[in-house]
Amino acid sequence: METRVALLGIVIENKDSIEQVNMLLHEYRQYIIGRMGIPYEKRGVNIISIAMDAPVDVISALSGKIGRLSGVSAKAVYSKLPE
Incomplete structure (x- = not known):
């Protein structure tokens, strides 16, 4: 199956959803x-960037x-x- 490289940007404002x-990321x-997470306490959010190589779907x-x-x-x- 054809894969693509992508960056998934996630912003979490509700700490109960972490x-x-x-x-889901484990799944x-x-x-x-790779993954990079940044807790931005000043604004009360968490920012996560996920690098992926996967099918588009x-x-x-x-x-x-x-x-x-x-x-x-x-x-x-x-x-x-594409790949």
Whole structure:
């Protein structure tokens, strides 16, 4: 299956959703290249960037599941070239 490299940006405003985000990321761990998390206490948010190499439908599914959580926003940016 064709894969794409993508960056998934996540902003968590509701601290009660952090565990659910981590569970979803664990579920998709086979597609994750790397992860960087930044707790921004001044604004009360957590910012996570996830580098992925996965089929487009997998990236989209993860982004959608995370984005539906309470107080969480997610957006994927895809590489222009396929595998």
